[in-house]
Amino acid sequence: MRQAKALSVALVGVEGTVIEVEAAISSGLPRTTMVGLPDTALKEARDRCRAAMSVAGHGWPTGPVTINLSPATLPKAGSHYDLSIAAAVAAAKGTCDPTALEGRVLFGELGLDGKVRGVRGLLPALLSALAKGLTRAVVPAVQLREASLLSGLSVHGVGDLAELFEVLAGGPGSTLPPAGPPRSPDRQSVDLSDVAGQEEAKWALEVAAAGRHHLYLHGPPGVGKTLLAERLTSLLPDLSDTESMEVSAVHSLCGINLDDGLVRRPPYADPHHSASLASLVGGGARVAMPGAISRAHRGVLFLDEAPEFPPRAMDALRVPLESGRVVLARSESTAVYPANFQLVLAANPCPCGMAGTPGANCRCAPMAVRRYASRVSGPILDRIDIHQRLRPVRSAMLAAPAGDSESSAVVAGRVLVARDRQLRRLAALGWRTNAEVPGPVLRKQLPAPQGVELLSRAVARGQLSARGVDKVLRLAWTIADLAGVDLPALDHLHTALAMRRGEDLVSGAAS
Ligand SMILES: [Zn+2]
Numbered sequence: 155m156r157q158a159k160a161l162s163v164a165l166v167g168v169e170g171t172v173i174e175v176e177a178a179i180s181s182g183l184p185r186t187t188m189v190g191l192p193d194t195a196l197k198e199a200r201d202r203c204r205a206a207m208s209v210a211g212h213g214w215p216t217g218p219v220t221i222n223l224s225p226a227t228l229p230k231a232g233s234h235y236d237l238s239i240a241a242a243v244a245a246a247k248g249t250c251d252p253t254a255l256e257g258r259v260l261f262g263e264l265g266l267d268g269k270v271r272g273v274r275g276l277l278p279a280l281l282s283a284l285a286k287g288l289t290r291a292v293v294p295a296v297q298l299r300e301a302s303l304l305s306g307l308s309v310h311g312v313g314d315l316a317e318l319f320e321v322l323a324g325g326p327g328s329t330l331p332p333a334g335p336p337r338s339p340d341r342q343s344v345d346l347s348d349v350a351g352q353e354e355a356k357w358a359l360e361v362a363a364a365g366r367h368h369l370y371l372h373g374p375p376g377v378g379k380t381l382l383a384e385r386l387t388s389l390l391p392d393l394s395d396t397e398s399m400e401v402s403a404v405h406s407l408c409g410i411n412l413d414d415g416l417v418r419r420p421p422y423a424d425p426h427h428s429a430s431l432a433s434l435v436g437g438g439a440r441v442a443m444p445g446a447i448s449r450a451h452r453g454v455l456f457l458d459e460a461p462e463f464p465p466r467a468m469d470a471l472r473v474p475l476e477s478g479r480v481v482l483a484r485s486e487s488t489a490v491y492p493a494n495f496q497l498v499l500a501a502n503p504c505p506c507g508m509a510g511t512p513g514a515n516c517r518c519a520p521m522a523v524r525r526y527a528s529r530v531s532g533p534i535l536d537r538i539d540i541h542q543r544l545r546p547v548r549s550a551m552l553a554a555p556a557g558d559s560e561s562s563a564v565v566a567g568r569v570l571v572a573r574d575r576q577l578r579r580l581a582a583l584g585w586r587t588n589a590e591v592p593g594p595v596l597r598k599q600l601p602a603p604q605g606v607e608l609l610s611r612a613v614a615r616g617q618l619s620a621r622g623v624d625k626v627l628r629l630a631w632t633i634a635d636l637a638g639v640d641l642p643a644l645d646h647l648h649t650a651l652a653m654r655r656g657e658d659l660v661s662g663a664a665s
Pocket residue numbers: 504505506507508509516517518
């Protein structure tokens with residue numbers, strides 16, 4: 155019996171494990187068996203590899219071939235093992251040098267014509283290989299740019315199977331394709347100055363950006379809720395190097411093109427309320443894939459028409475909102491994806507959207523309006539820091555020259571200064587933004603006595619819960635940071651209380 159092995163990586167969540175792909179050829183009738191918990195896509199690999207190897211002039215062995223992926227206990231999914239399987243079989247057959255496969259991870263899906271196609275999750279897989287001390291890799295030529303984002307790695311790109319065997323024989327492989335036109339700056343192309351009026355809501359957006367507070371926008375259709383939510387990321391600071399790598403790894407798993415480099419700006423995801431639970435939080439049969447909440451990691455998750463989302467979907471956000479990650483348990487493995495996002499919800503005042511609009515005719519039954527408003531569950535509402543009501547913009551404001559509005563860059567400048575103040579104050583304690591500071595710490599440094607009195611009064615009147623007090627304090631700190639003062643003053647607390655008290659909008663929307 156002749157055998158050889160090649161290396162690849164199995165991903166569960168963003169965690170990778172180096173997999174040994176062993177091929178053994180014995181004598182007897184031709185038959186190919188694959189063992190080691192492969193999924194359907196992987197079982198089909200033998201057909202793809204057999205066809206591709208014939209095209210590359212290597213031929214499939216005539217005897218029985220056994221392909222084993224170890225460790226066998228780990229479920230393996232996807233088609234990126236094709237290259238390692240073909241290489242291991244060729245080495246066992248003696249048509250390629252087995253030593254060329256040592257310490258080298260291989261990724262790529264094979265077409266029947268021998269072409270090598272791109273795979274999902276290349277970036278996290280390479281990161282895992284690097285962590286295990288493997289510094290040589292062969293990747294699809296189309297993903298050379300993605301692989302070259304990592305330093306300390308010697309990478310060869312291959313366009314087809316024949317090129318893989320050339321590389322294993324010491325060839326240079328494909329060269330880095332010339333850089334294409336720069337990526338359309340997607341969300342960066344939107345600017346706060348595009349939104350007419352709504353100065354109060356813009357201020358709420360600025361506070362949300364500065365302290366990383368969750369935001370709920372209430373208002374009739376067409377007042378600019380979506381426009382504002384889309385512009386939140388344009389106010390946020392760039393991602394740090396670590397954050398950038400985390401976000402890029404998730405995007406690589408989602409199959410998002412990284413040709414233009416690592417993701418440097420906070421991402422934005424806006425799943426529709428009819429989207430499946432799996433596409434929202436992540437899911438899949440054997441190895442769970444990331445969902446919209448992970449695509450929004452370190453960025454903004456916008457749920458428009460929040461009351462229309464099924465209660466199950468909203469409930470699924472509770473744990474990620476608390477822990478910053480999502481755990482997806484499957485029978486054979488448990489995948490963990492990062493999901494530390496800033497939540498922005500938007501809702502109409504009633505199912506038809508017209509309640510409370512002067513001159514509009516809302517035909518919703520009072521009961522239906524109440525039910526609509528209460529569809530976003532208490533635990534989610536509890537985590538919202540700012541409730542902001544938007545009113546229809548008067549036509550006079552629409553006619554105002556656009557230059558009057560502040561641009562995203564100006565506001566982002568103030569946000570950055572406020573973030574720096576928070577970082578200086580909180581970094582030693584392990585936090586970066588006011589939103590992360592726990593209640594007990596906040597309450598230890600209560601502002602001026604009149605401030606305490608103000609909050610006590612609000613609690614006594616039933617306008618504020620204990621959790622609400624913490625939210626108001628966090629908001630007050632952010633407002634003080636934006637104002638450039640070291641301790642929240644009484645009017646900062648008043649403003650914070652008003653922003654938080656928007657809570658009444660929800661319970662009182664029907665009245
Ligand atoms: Zn209505």
